[in-house]
Amino acid sequence: MRFMLLFSRQGKLRLQKWYTATAERDKKKMVRELMQVVLARKPKMCSFLEWRDLKIVYKRYASLYFCCAVEEQDNELITLEVIHRFVELLDKYFGSVCELDIIFNFEKAYFILDEFLMGGEIQDTSKKSVLKAIEQADLLQEVSLNLKHKMA
């Protein structure tokens, strides 16, 4: 996978993850261009499109578009399920996730994505394994917070 983008129906970028070195300027240009293309598509259209030398696989969940750019030879359907599994992970973590969760806890969204995908490849497909890693971290965090409250 080359990159993953999350953006809203209004064209606001909510999350971007790049798996190959790309200059900031090019990133902005690509995001703008791709958002335009995807937002212009109608609901019943297929989830795949050719864009530049890449294949774009996207899916809309409520107000958010999840959009992956993969290589020519990559499997489109399984990429669609990569997106779905990521949504499930967010959902499970936040408890019926909505766009606001991702806005206010953007760093968590990045952590979850990192546990799931690394360098553009799937690290683990098991929901349990991924969430275990994240929850472990939260646990560590809460422990240290409690300590702090006690000290205060």
Place this chain on the structure above:
Amino acid sequence: MPAVSKGDGMRGLAVFISDIRNCKSKEAEIKRINKELANIRSKFKGDKALDGYSKKKYVCKLLFIFLLGHDIDFGHMEAVNLLSSNKYTEKQIGYLFISVLVNSNSELIRLINNAIKNDLSSRNPTFMCLALHCIANVGSREMAEAFAGEIPRILVAGDTMDSVKQSAALCLLRLYKTSPDLVLMGEWTSRVVHLLNDQHMGVVTAAISLITCLSQKNPDEFKTCVSLAVSRLSRIVSSASTDLQDYTYYFVPAPWLSCKLLRLLQCYPPPEDGAVKGRLVECLETILNKAQEPPKSKKVQHSNAKNAILFEAISLIIHYDSEPNLLVRACNQLGQFLQHRETNLRYLALESMCTLASSEFSHEAVKTHIETVINALKTERDVSVRQRAADLLYAMCDRSNAKQIVAEMLSYLETADYSIREEMVLKVAILAEKYAVDYSWYVDTILNLIRIAGDYVSEEVWYRVIQIVINRDDVQGYAAKTVFEALQAPACHENMVKVGGYILGEFGNLIAGDPRSSPLVQFNLLHSKFHLCSVPTRALLLSAYIKFINLFPETKSTIQEVLRSDSQIRNSDVELQQRAVEYLKLSSIASTDVLATVLEEMPPFPERESSILAKLKKKKGPGAVSNHLLKTRKACLTDIKGISTPSPSADLLGLRAGPPVTAAAPSAGSLLVDVFSEAGVNDDGFLRFVCKNNGVLFENQLLQIGIKSEYRQNLGRMYLFYGNKTSVQFVTFTTTLNVQAKPVEPLIEGGAQVQQVINIECLTDFSDAPLLNIKFRYGGALQNLTLKLPVTINKFFQPTEMASHDFFQRWKQLSLPQQEAQKIFKANHAMDTEVLKAKLLGLGMALLENVDPNPENFVCAGVIQTKAQQVGSLLRLEPNAQAQMYRLTVRSSKDTVSKRLCELLAEQF
């Protein structure tokens, strides 16, 4: 503000984010951000040491600002400080900031690498994973230099935790992708392959991505992965839907891993080990069978995961291209998907079928779906699906269905989306040429193309139709008639005017007999379009006009009148003005003979790969396509006659000096890879036999065809020798000739040669050589080859000796303009007198000494024997050593013979 905060909930951050969201304008947002940046800067610079929590909060705010699209130029140091915190969340935010905002600041990289090194050696798996993630996210060369040696060790160490192994595998993959030279193969590589056997599915999933990438680059080193992958796949495919617990996704066992295993196998040829291969075929069959079973869930996730595996399996089947049974099953399965209600599946089925269409085994099976695909082209609502349908039609097109497919594509063009029109036009043009059996259909198709989508018809397309019309004299009359009719339309596309101008300028005489298309009618028709055209088209039309003066002397005064008018001769465009002036002058001072030589019909274009195809190949790549098709045409008149028309655009008249076209080098071996080989006739060897009777006609990696032939009077006998250059049999070897031939042995053993004899009788004079079609199977693949048999009219010459006086008397007798054919051409070989003599003798005529007053010139005489008649022919070849040019003149009692001899000979010297 919603109370959505998990874990620590950095309250300050949440407040800031909601402030930003409440900003009414971009300006307000920038103002708020600048305020925050100033605040953070003062905190970072302040005397009071910040605690870890505050540092984390501010770094996180900076990150948020950066992700909003603003530049951040500070905070890096604070983020690096967070890396060495022993609080997990602080470390995590530090790493996130570094991952997103890498800075090439070398001092910083050193510090970051230090922190990573500490974490990697901490033996704390969560810290190790964070460090590995950071390396993978940044993936810079500096990091590869620092860690490419260490990570393989972590990956294969016995005591490494599974989660760390997963991260290490993917981290290494990232480094290998960015700096392959720094990741050295070694003892670890064999142990990595064995991770395919790991008990932990997550480890296998992560490792297989690495193994696939490494296998692509070093297939030999990793080939043991094939059998491991097959057995792993087999275990997954045969497991029940609940066996794999958390790795079962909507009742599909391990879909991601299955896809990756199937993808890994595509790096290799089919397994050689029979047992492994058997097991794999079984897996593939099971996957195909499962597609027919009722779904275990109605959820789209279930069908997507299942079909993802199915499509990957089909890719593997296509990759092997060796199991006809599986290929046909795959095709049938895709056929079902073509009518599926899910748009995604229809799209993928069309895409996948495109590759199936190119397999010998499934091409026919794909063709049975033609109606469905045509229907998709017409009814799909999504342009990207329609595009796939058009691609598939293109891929499944062959001689049997070309007319239907081209017709459908043409009718689709009328309503096609603008985004795909140009590509469609190119595809139609290619198919029309590739599968043209009769060239009138080809001409009709291209003219329709111009009519329907003129704006999208690139230069290449209309250049090509002209090339073909010029090279095929059987279609010239038809082309002239059709283009004349097309120009009758009150509004026709400028490209139509270009084609019309060119073709009528060359071949208008072929329809001039009909009073409805008399020379003046043709001229007036063309001229009625003149004023609506752009400068390059007008320039082309002016050239057509001067050609008219030569073809039809009766139009001379009318055309001179037009050229003389102020709008031409004083045109503000320098190119048009120059043409008008020069053409006017040329038509007034040059004698008919000179005019006839200067404005002679264009010689045939050298055969070459279709420029349209080249364009289609380039289309996906960046950069404009520049075409030199016409600019490199042989243009020799300039040198001889001293007429020069400097022209900024491609000059169709060829009056401009250009590099000579070198004779097509007798290339061997390229034939079977040539995309056009099936349609185009290979005639590389053909011209080499005009002046000789024995030799090698054709040779590629597989096959060599030798020829021996002898001729007497109007009879000939030709021996063809088919040599198998390989060590494998050619089976079902057949040859078909459009004349009668004895059948040839259907089987040629490796290294063996078979012979075929052809008896030839010349009934009447002819221009087209007999075509020999050769088909055979080599390995599994069908080879198809069409050659021009080197039987040319000159083979039936009887030499005639005659004295100088007789020669010139005879020459004068053959003075009708159509009895003479003349060509002026550049020397392709050294102008050696002895070689020339040998060639002329090989031609079959008598070479007459002391006839031409100029001893440099050669004259020959002979009679062609056909059953119907005898055709006396005289030839004169005038070399010009200084200019490295020849002038060849042939006169004979029959015009077609003069023309054909001239064509054949022009390529010989």
